[in-house]
Amino acid sequence: MDPRYSILFEPLKIGPVTAPNRFVSMPHAIGHSYLMPNGAIGIRETRAEGGWGIVAMHLSEIDPTSDLAGLPYERLWDEGDVAAHARSVERIHSHGALASIELAHTGIRSRGISTGYPAMGPSVVPILKPDMPFMAKAMDKEDIRNLRQMYRAATRRAKAAGYDIVYVYASHEASILWHFLSPAYNFRTDEYGGSFENRLRLFREVLEETKDEAGDDMAVAVRFAVHELSGPKRILNSGEGRDVVEALADLPDLWDVNVSSWSRDSGTARYDAEGFQEEFTSFVKQVTGKPVLGVGRFTSPDAMVSQIRRGVLDLIGAARPSIADPFLPAKIREGRIEDIRECIGCNICVAVETIGVELRCTQNPTISEEWRRGWHPEKIPAAGNAKTVLIVGSGPAGLEAALVLAKAGHEVTVAERAEEMGGRSAREARIKGLASWGRVKDYRLYQLQQMPNVNLYPGSELDADGIAEFGADHVLLATGAPWRGDGAGRTRLTPIPGFAGAALTPDDVMDGAAIAHSVVIYDDDHYYMANALAADLAARGHAVHLVTPMPSLSAWMGHTLEQPRMVAEMKAAGVRMYPNSVATGWSGEGLAVSRGDTGEALPAIAGATLVAVGTRLPDTRLGEALTAQGLPYRTIGDAECPGIIQGAVYSGHRHARELLGTEPDDRVFKRERPTLFL
Amino acid sequence: MKILVTVKRVVDYNVKIRVKTDGSGVELTNVKMSMNPFDEISVEEALRLKEAGKASEVVVVSIGPAKAEETLRTALAMGADRAILVETDDVIEPLAVAKIVKGVVEAEQPGLVIVGKQAIDDDSNQTGQMLSALLGWAQGTFASKVEIGDGKAQVTREVDGGLQTIEIKLPAVVTTDLRLNEPRYASLPNIMKAKKKPLDKKTPADFGVDTTPRLKVLKTEEPGGRKAGIKVKSVAELVDKLKNEAGLL
Numbered sequence: 004m005d006p007r008y009s010i011l012f013e014p015l016k017i018g019p020v021t022a023p024n025r026f027v028s029m030p031h032a033i034g035h036s037y038l039m040p041n042g043a044i045g046i047r048e049t050r051a052e053g054g055w056g057i058v059a060m061h062l063s064e065i066d067p068t069s070d071l072a073g074l075p076y077e078r079l080w081d082e083g084d085v086a087a088h089a090r091s092v093e094r095i096h097s098h099g100a101l102a103s104i105e106l107a108h109t110g111i112r113s114r115g116i117s118t119g120y121p122a123m124g125p126s127v128v129p130i131l132k133p134d135m136p137f138m139a140k141a142m143d144k145e146d147i148r149n150l151r152q153m154y155r156a157a158t159r160r161a162k163a164a165g166y167d168i169v170y171v172y173a174s175h176e177a178s179i180l181w182h183f184l185s186p187a188y189n190f191r192t193d194e195y196g197g198s199f200e201n202r203l204r205l206f207r208e209v210l211e212e213t214k215d216e217a218g219d220d221m222a223v224a225v226r227f228a229v230h231e232l233s234g235p236k237r238i239l240n241s242g243e244g245r246d247v248v249e250a251l252a253d254l255p256d257l258w259d260v261n262v263s264s265w266s267r268d269s270g271t272a273r274y275d276a277e278g279f280q281e282e283f284t285s286f287v288k289q290v291t292g293k294p295v296l297g298v299g300r301f302t303s304p305d306a307m308v309s310q311i312r313r314g315v316l317d318l319i320g321a322a323r324p325s326i327a328d329p330f331l332p333a334k335i336r337e338g339r340i341e342d343i344r345e346c347i348g349c350n351i352c353v354a355v356e357t358i359g360v361e362l363r364c365t366q367n368p369t370i371s372e373e374w375r376r377g378w379h380p381e382k383i384p385a386a387g388n389a390k391t392v393l394i395v396g397s398g399p400a401g402l403e404a405a406l407v408l409a410k411a412g413h414e415v416t417v418a419e420r421a422e423e424m425g426g427r428s429a430r431e432a433r434i435k436g437l438a439s440w441g442r443v444k445d446y447r448l449y450q451l452q453q454m455p456n457v458n459l460y461p462g463s464e465l466d467a468d469g470i471a472e473f474g475a476d477h478v479l480l481a482t483g484a485p486w487r488g489d490g491a492g493r494t495r496l497t498p499i500p501g502f503a504g505a506a507l508t509p510d511d512v513m514d515g516a517a518i519a520h521s522v523v524i525y526d527d528d529h530y531y532m533a534n535a536l537a538a539d540l541a542a543r544g545h546a547v548h549l550v551t552p553m554p555s556l557s558a559w560m561g562h563t564l565e566q567p568r569m570v571a572e573m574k575a576a577g578v579r580m581y582p583n584s585v586a587t588g589w590s591g592e593g594l595a596v597s598r599g600d601t602g603e604a605l606p607a608i609a610g611a612t613l614v615a616v617g618t619r620l621p622d623t624r625l626g627e628a629l630t631a632q633g634l635p636y637r638t639i640g641d642a643e644c645p646g647i648i649q650g651a652v653y654s655g656h657r658h659a660r661e662l663l664g665t666e667p668d669d670r671v672f673k674r675e676r677p678t679l680f681l
Numbered sequence: 682m683k684i685l686v687t688v689k690r691v692v693d694y695n696v697k698i699r700v701k702t703d704g705s706g707v708e709l710t711n712v713k714m715s716m717n718p719f720d721e722i723s724v725e726e727a728l729r730l731k732e733a734g735k736a737s738e739v740v741v742v743s744i745g746p747a748k749a750e751e752t753l754r755t756a757l758a759m760g761a762d763r764a765i766l767v768e769t770d771d772v773i774e775p776l777a778v779a780k781i782v783k784g785v786v787e788a789e790q791p792g793l794v795i796v797g798k799q800a801i802d803d804d805s806n807q808t809g810q811m812l813s814a815l816l817g818w819a820q821g822t823f824a825s826k827v828e829i830g831d832g833k834a835q836v837t838r839e840v841d842g843g844l845q846t847i848e849i850k851l852p853a854v855v856t857t858d859l860r861l862n863e864p865r866y867a868s869l870p871n872i873m874k875a876k877k878k879p880l881d882k883k884t885p886a887d888f889g890v891d892t893t894p895r896l897k898v899l900k901t902e903e904p905g906g907r908k909a910g911i912k913v914k915s916v917a918e919l920v921d922k923l924k925n926e927a928g929l930l
Binding site for chain 2: 005006007312341416418422449452453454455457460461462463464465469472473
């Protein structure tokens with residue numbers, strides 16, 4: 004092992020248990036609720052196999068009064084839930100890792116609509132979801148006594164399941180302990196409200212009682228947000244955030260500290276750099292003698308070592324980096340730093356969880372497929388006999404398919420029309436704020452460049468005759484999908500008068516088209532492209548008008564947790580924003596718009612250059628020419644169906660596996676079926 | 682004028698090199714191979730001279746195993762006119778290479794031979810100089826600029842102090858340095874076209890060269906790994922460590 008990184012592999016005593024190394028796969032939503040235990044175990048076991056010293060079970064609700072209705076979380080309500088947890092723990096232990104569980108009562112974050120028990124909290128307040136018409140009831144003394152018993156009982160069940168570390172969770176505004184602590188939500192006048200000591204009381208009681216139940220077998224961790232970066236009456240690390248750590252200093256066996264809210268804890272690469280939480284959490288180790296665990300989207304072993312050596316953290320927590328590369332610790336241990344598949348910090352993992360879907364990742368297409376499709380992130384089944392494969396296009400789909408097929412042993416040739424390999428992963432990475440998109444190509448190109456059975460050819464446009472002449476056994480078309488310039492978008496599927504021929508597309512902008520000082524960007528795409536171009540052009544001195552027919556800018560960035568940061572970025576960059584504005588035409592006077600809701604005409608938005616960010620259409624000419632010649636081929640990635648980069652990588656991976664013949668012919672993978680008539 | 686360019690098949694420059702466990706050399710089994718980067722620069726320079734009307738034909742030669750044909754095809758795809766493969770599975774040391782190339786030169790009668798200054802596998806940096814001596818021709822080594830005049834060439838050389846420009850008589854041997862040019866890619870369509878270009882096969886025996894090695898490799902080992910850094914508490918401690926431990930002051 005590289006001596007520079009050996010400190011990451013030193014065991015650490017945490018109360019009665021010992022972590023085998025400093026890598027912690029953090030609790031985080033994985034889109035597999037208690038209804039899909041096999042898939043969830045597949046994700047966690049793969050991490051234990053990949054070398055994480057502690058593998059966490061994510062937020063597990065301890066009682067039906069905690070009801071994150073519609074969101075796929077875990078439960079540990081009664082004895083009947085223990086078996087699935089025990090199985091998960093057993094699979095984690097089988098690889099030498101410790102298993103932890105984040106027990107939680109979600110208090111006023113609950114919704115009460117699924118279980119029928121109302122959400123409850125310190126006071127009568129709306130639940131923490133303003134767009135839902137539900138309230139939380141105030142807990143009386145008996146409710147509080149019951150709640151403490153719930154925590155005790157859940158801790159006993161966690162112990163029965165075999166967990167090594169049990170969490171007392173008070174972070175992300177998602178724990179009832181936080182709701183009691185926060186002056187924003189606690190309006191009580193009894194011994195559980197008012198002064199800091201009173202608001203801390205429930206937290207302290209639950210922690211002490213959890214310690215009591217855990218006994219000498221389990222360590223007890225506290226997960227606490229020491230600093231709030233948003234929200235009313237924020238708890239700050241210069242005030243009560245620090246006071247909590249001081250008050251409970253050596254009570255838990257482990258401090259797992261972060262920032263709140265969730266959207267700030269899970270900052271994307273566009274807004275937060277690796278290690279961004281250090282300035283908020285570094286004080287904790289000065290206050291407590293117990294081990295400290297923290298996060299910061301760490302993918303670099305040097306950054307991890309630096310955190311430990313400088314006394315910031317004892318354990319390196321990772322949620323997103325462990326999704327992107329479940330084998331990150333093993334690769335560091337084996338000195339294979341170049342093989343780390345680094346998280347690009349895009350938050351597609353978070354976004355799909357918010358719509359109740361199994362975990363997805365731009366960098367790791369095998370996530371969530373471990374059990375149901377038998378996909379391993381590092382191992383590809385060997386092909387029986389080596390075939391030649393020609394892949395046309397080196398974007399995310401082409402490179403991923405090339406990597407899978409080359410690992411299987413095929414002779415792979417990738418032909419790229421452009422002088423540079425990488426497709427959109429290379430092009431979009433040059434837009435301000437999107438540099439980490441380049442990691443998609445960087446990881447794959449490096450891997451492919453090492454392989455003797457791979458040939459990469461930039462500057463190599465092929466036509467159907469060229470493909471026929473090459474004579475590959477298999478042809479994959481990964482030719483991407485250019486942006487439309489005619490105004491057709493997601494809310495309006497047909498061209499907008501005056502756009503065609505006049506509007507620039509994002510492709511034109513990325514190719515360096517001439518742009519006038521005053522630019523109107525019309526966003527009918529609703530993800531990052533329009534606002535990233537707006538920020539980029541504003542930084543280059545343009546006066547930018549960002550117009551969208553939707554009521555708010557970039558609805559999907561609400562799911563990636565970036566929307567408020569993005570709007571703030573636009574404002575700071577001087578970009579003028581026009582939500583709820585439907586484009587009806589482009590002329591010398593600028594962009595004609597009307598209100599999205601009422602249809603009333605609005606004043607035209609003047610500008611000299613129009614950039615249309617609508618939808619994309621695959622270029623099908625090459626496929627049609629091959630069909631005309633009777634040559635078989637597969638179309639993959641954006642060329643098959645335009646989408647996000649995650650979709651392109653996944654498509655490349657899936658098509659490659661299908662070509663290897665390991666996937667079900669009828670497309671139906673293994674499923675978790677409910678048991679009928681218990 | 683005809684230009685002869687030498688190309689060598691080496692471990693691809695992107696590949697992370699691993700030493701064989703017995704220390705006898707670098708691991709080559711199942712490792713990606715490609716054209717020595719300095720030779721790509723040599724081919725590019727020859728092609729540019731041809732495109733500028735200073736040369737009539739570019740001939741590429743490689744000495745190595747049958748697979749070196751792929752490397753020659755790459756040079757042909759870049760634009761070379763024809764190729765010669767001197768096929769051998771033996772380890773060929775620079776002197777033997779120079780002798781074989783001398784034989785090729787005598788057969789082909791080029792006005793200029795362009796050789797990479799070194800190959801990235803053994804870093805010998807000998808072949809060009811030896812070839813020049815064997816032929817009795819002028820040499821311009823480590824070229825960062827080459828200008829062909831009437832019966833002579835101006836070669837700008839990268840030397841320790843900076844740049845040195847010399848004038849040499851043709852025919853001559855030029856060895857290429859990194860900054861001479863940025864070589865073009867061999868595109869896939871051109872690779873396919875290159876399959877139709879002529880490629881002659883020879884053996885070292887055709888040139889009467891004995892390739893028996895004269896050197897013995899005693900040991901091959903990887904550079905030592907970087908040690909973990911330490912944190913010092915004061916400038917005084919830093920100065921002390923630099924003086925007494927690192928020996929830098």
